[in-house]
Amino acid sequence: GAVVSQHPSRVICKSGTSVKIECRSLDFQATTMFWYRQFPKQSLMLMATSNEGSKATYEQGVEKDKFLINHASLTLSTLTVTSAHPEDSSFYICSARMLGGREPGKLFFGSGTQLSVL
């Protein structure tokens, strides 16, 4: 149980285009989803927190107009990288907090999306 599906696993796009990444909780409802990015040999850096039905909260230094997050249902959150540039190339990972979960910090992660912007 507690599976988070993330698609696509890998995407290559041209500079200036937009890319959408989907994160779905398959067998549970997620009140909150988190989006991270990870550079090679680096740890996960939190980008934003999204709650179903409300605006995402972005971490300091993350451009909300560039990284659009939509959390329209309790099982789906999307991250859209708008006007992507080579410096946006990174590994993006989502995670979900289970509705009713009582163990703070216990999150379930997607398998990640490798974005390469040419």
Add this chain to the structure above:
Amino acid sequence: QKEVEQDPGPLSVPEGAIVSLNCTYSNSAFQYFMWYRQYSRKGPELLMYTYSSGNKEDGRFTAQVDKSSKYISLFIRDSQPSDSATYLCAITWGSNYKLTFGKGTLLTVNP
């Protein structure tokens, strides 16, 4: 000082060895401690979740928390090549679900 410090390694051990992975943290408010395993280009997988000081065992894995020293450890007994991955410690506090991650330690278990 970073909130969580973790030696990035890399760490290379022979199969069957006992592996010790460690993190230190600076904020005594942290209460919940986790270890995640991440295979290359995959999302992290939760291995251990602990709340209090002391040891927690799950199969070949033992998580140890020493709140007085702000030090957490993960021990892997009888290590296997399939244990080769990056191990990330993560901590949080209160009802907060925002995790603070260590940099991760790359472990290679050689057959």
